[in-house]
Amino acid sequence: MDKKELQKYAHNLMFELSNEELEALEGDFDVLKAQLDLLNKVDTTNVEPMVYPFVLETTYLRPDEADHLLTQEEALANAPQVKQGHFVVPKVVK
Secondary structure, eight states: OOHHHHHHHHHHTTOOOOHHHHHHHHHHHHHHHHHHHHHHTSOOTTOOOOSSSSSSOOOOSOOOOOOOOOOHHHHHTTOSOEETTEEOOOOOOO
């Protein structure tokens, strides 16, 4: 990940980076790449993929029961701008 590529991504996300920030990000990506390279060296042959990170299912979580539901009108009541039943927000990514 070089400075030019980082600037392109920053521009697409609609913000600008200083030279110091670009250098810091470039260094961070070098560290990340080194860590990913280490992970890629781990031998995972004969290791079964896990769907859930724990062997036992957690039983201490509360049941997800809806006790108060908002209507669409209630949910959108304070929205500054609504279009076709949805919140309208400023575009932040190109």
